[in-house]
Amino acid sequence: METLNFAIANWSQILARGWEHISLVGVAVSIAVLTGVPIGILITQSRVAADRVLYGAAIIMTIPSIAFFGLLIPVLSPIGQGIGYLPAVIALIFYSQLPIIRNTYAAIMNIDPALREAARGMGMTAFQRLREVELPVALPVIINGVRNAVVLNIAIATIATYIGAGGLGVFISRGISQTDPRQLITGAVAVSVLAIIADLGLLLLQRRLTPVGLRQS
Amino acid sequence: MIRLKNLTKIYGGTTAVDNVSMEVGAGEVCVLLGPSGCGKTTTMKMINRLIEPSGGRIFIDGKDVTEVNPVELRRSIGYVIQQIGLFPNKTVEDNICVVPDMLGHDRKASRRRAAELLEMVNLEPAAYAKRYPKELSGGQQQRVGVIRALAADPPVLLMDEPFGAIDPINREVIQDEFMKLQAAMKKTVIFVSHDIDEAVKMASRIAIFRSGRLVQYDTPDNLLAHPIDSFVADFVGQDRTLKRLRLIAVREAMTPNPPSVAADDSVETAISRMESHGHASVVMVGPHGKVLGFVRLEALRGKRGKVGEHYEKLTSVVRSDDNLRNAVSQMFSNDQSWLACVDADGLYEGYITQRGITHLLGATYRDK
Numbered sequence: 065m066e067t068l069n070f071a072i073a074n075w076s077q078i079l080a081r082g083w084e085h086i087s088l089v090g091v092a093v094s095i096a097v098l099t100g101v102p103i104g105i106l107i108t109q110s111r112v113a114a115d116r117v118l119y120g121a122a123i124i125m126t127i128p129s130i131a132f133f134g135l136l137i138p139v140l141s142p143i144g145q146g147i148g149y150l151p152a153v154i155a156l157i158f159y160s161q162l163p164i165i166r167n168t169y170a171a172i173m174n175i176d177p178a179l180r181e182a183a184r185g186m187g188m189t190a191f192q193r194l195r196e197v198e199l200p201v202a203l204p205v206i207i208n209g210v211r212n213a214v215v216l217n218i219a220i221a222t223i224a225t226y227i228g229a230g231g232l233g234v235f236i237s238r239g240i241s242q243t244d245p246r247q248l249i250t251g252a253v254a255v256s257v258l259a260i261i262a263d264l265g266l267l268l269l270q271r272r273l274t275p276v277g278l279r280q281s
Numbered sequence: 282m283i284r285l286k287n288l289t290k291i292y293g294g295t296t297a298v299d300n301v302s303m304e305v306g307a308g309e310v311c312v313l314l315g316p317s318g319c320g321k322t323t324t325m326k327m328i329n330r331l332i333e334p335s336g337g338r339i340f341i342d343g344k345d346v347t348e349v350n351p352v353e354l355r356r357s358i359g360y361v362i363q364q365i366g367l368f369p370n371k372t373v374e375d376n377i378c379v380v381p382d383m384l385g386h387d388r389k390a391s392r393r394r395a396a397e398l399l400e401m402v403n404l405e406p407a408a409y410a411k412r413y414p415k416e417l418s419g420g421q422q423q424r425v426g427v428i429r430a431l432a433a434d435p436p437v438l439l440m441d442e443p444f445g446a447i448d449p450i451n452r453e454v455i456q457d458e459f460m461k462l463q464a465a466m467k468k469t470v471i472f473v474s475h476d477i478d479e480a481v482k483m484a485s486r487i488a489i490f491r492s493g494r495l496v497q498y499d500t501p502d503n504l505l506a507h508p509i510d511s512f513v514a515d516f517v518g519q520d521r522t523l524k525r526l527r528l529i530a531v532r533e534a535m536t537p538n539p540p541s542v543a544a545d546d547s548v549e550t551a552i553s554r555m556e557s558h559g560h561a562s563v564v565m566v567g568p569h570g571k572v573l574g575f576v577r578l579e580a581l582r583g584k585r586g587k588v589g590e591h592y593e594k595l596t597s598v599v600r601s602d603d604n605l606r607n608a609v610s611q612m613f614s615n616d617q618s619w620l621a622c623v624d625a626d627g628l629y630e631g632y633i634t635q636r637g638i639t640h641l642l643g644a645t646y647r648d649k
Contacts, residue, residue, distance in 0.1 A: 182366025185331060185439075186380050186429075187356030196379075200370040275370035277413030 070246040078235075078254055085231035085258060088149070088224060089217045092156030097210060100161050104168025104206075105194070114169060121162035129155065129220045133227045152221065152229035159220055160213035167209025171202030200275050207270040211263055218259045222251075232258065282307040282469040283328065283437065288337035290323050290493075297323045299493035300337070305486070307436075308467040312480040315490035315516070321473050324490070325439050328471060329358045341437060356380055359430030359438040359468070363445045365422050367414035373399070373425050374410040380433040391432065398428035401465075402458050420451035427459060431466065438468045444479065456482060477517050481505065481524050489513050502528045506645045522642055526606035531599055534608075534641045535622045535631040541566045544573065544589030548581050551588050564621050565592045570628040572598055572621050598623050601630050605638060 071078065107114040127135075136151035145151065175198055183193045199206075225233030232254045239248025271279075283305040290298040298320040305311040313321035326332040328339055330351040339346045346354055367376050374395050375382075381391035396406035402424040414422055423443060430438055444452045444459075460483065463470065474480050480487050481501045488498045497509040505521040505528075508514035518524065541564045542551045555563050555578045562577045565588055574592040584591055596615045599608045601622040608620055612635060619634040 176364070176366070178362060178364030178366035179368060181331075181362055181364070182360070182426075183368075185329060185355060185360035185362065187352050187354070187383065188379075189352055192383070197368050197370070201368075277369045277371065277415060 067246045067249045071250045074250070078250065081230060081232050081234050082254060082258060085218070085221055088152055088156060088221045088229060088231055089214060092153045092217055093160050093210065093213050096157045096160030096164055096213060099157070100164030101168050101206060103161075104165040105172060107165070107169055108172045118166060118169065121165055124158050125162050129159070129223045130226060132158070133223065137227070147227040149229050151227055152224035156217045156221060160217060163209040163212035163216065164206070167212070168202065168206050171205035172198055175201055201278065204270055204274045204278065207266065207273060211266040211270065214262050214266060215259050218255060218262060222255055282342060283471065284340040285324070286338045286340070288324065288327060288339060289335050290320075290327060290332060291335040296493050298327070301495045303488060303495060303498050305469055305471065307469050309485040310463060310470040310472055310483050312472045312474050312484035312487045313490060314474055314477065314480045314487050316475065319490040320493040321490045322441055325441060325471050325473050329355045329360060329439055356384060356433065357435050357437075359435045361426050361430045361438070361440040361443040363442040365426040367422055367425060367429070369414055372411050372413060373417070376414065376425060377429045377432045379429065384433060386433070395428075395432060398431060401462055402428055420447050420455055423447055423455060424458070427462070431462070431468070436469060438470045440470060440472045442473050442475065445474070445476070459483070478524065481527060489516060525642060526609055527604050529605045529641070530601070531603050531605055531608050531622055531633060532601040534605060534633050534638045535601055536633070536637065537631040539564065539629065539631050541629055542576065542588050543568070544587065544592070546588045548584050548586055548588060548591065551576055552578065552581055564595075564629055564632070565589070566629050572623055572627060572629045575621070595621060599633070600625070608633060609638065
């Protein structure tokens, strides 16, 4: 009850922090899509490259987020951005790579070889094959990777409060330091709700973008 | 139309295609036939440069294909594969129009053409044009696969075991449909198969491959009658003479201008007609020459009156434009040693006998 009262009293602040959170994750994942999808497509050309890139992306995932933020401080300090928004976004971009690259790679590799054979035999260029056949068919799986990245990043972005990047993590960190369960619970619930909404929203997008001929009837 | 000259493909140390030279005339269906790994598919894929030759040359219409940009080359050659490979994200109509769209043809015109082609393979355009491949059965999908290859009206068609994955009943139907299309469109077709029956049915010429070499290149009938070596003989099968039956029209084994009787002829006339021809029976025809039945010499002996009072029904007749395989099958199933042959209107044209058929099939062996 107390928590509810706190939440109602601080509603505008929750929205503001929530918006910061969305901005962090939104910007990071958007950039990650622009890098991860092309990388995922490129590595389908070489088994060795694929193994290395996926291994590298998996290693990034094992770095504790708080350590990653810490590592970026000396790197970005020379340009005066050691803490705050920029290092947070950069870290989130790195964390997004594995799900996006892995899903893009798997989606393209799993395309029925007969489609590629037919497309090649009919005189499609590599680019036409990608645009007309491979990407549309792979799209549902790629978006699934984006969903994973978004949910993952919403959780990780909570830590970004410790380098002053704001977001809903602010409530949680303050709740811990002030032993104030109201703030702690408010922050935690807000993060969960945001993750669920984002996940459902992307699920809808995934359904919409799935070519009609590939939808489960 | 298509000429292969010393065509060779070497993978590492193994020679997949070994110095193959052959020529396929315009409008012919050339079936490349052989066991798996014999080089037939590799040979075909070198024609549209899906595989680059290690040596030798390929000419289409006198033009060396290696001088053409491979993408443009492939757009000018129809391509059908066993796994069909319809694009699941495109409608049937858009699948058919893939090449015309790439070539920048008028969209409306190519969609109209797609509808015509759908009709030619008995798929109602109104019902199927806007559907997606997964909503079609395998046989329907391959029909679309075939007409997709024809959509831009290429002079040459490459088909890689196109009907190999279709169930046997549908395969016969789709083969017949393709033959009808081919009769209308007269494409130059290279057709890879491992099925001798399919090859005999479709081919103008059959090329038999064995470990990368072209062993024999001949018309189906010559191949079946005169296999060049024991490998070819084994491959076409011990029943190869029976397979020839399908290639020969009933008309070729038929005795034309046969004697016949009418219903109001007298029994005596019928008897004397059979005796003068040395026949044991004679067909009874109607006033315009339609086959109505037959009378047997044995049954008429001692009878009086008109033929029409004594005739028996014929259990079966055969069209003279049908093939001998069907005729023989009818003879066997009805325990008959002869069959009356009729034209499209049911008019009596002649008869065939088992003796006549065996004699005809044997002729090619006696000549040699």
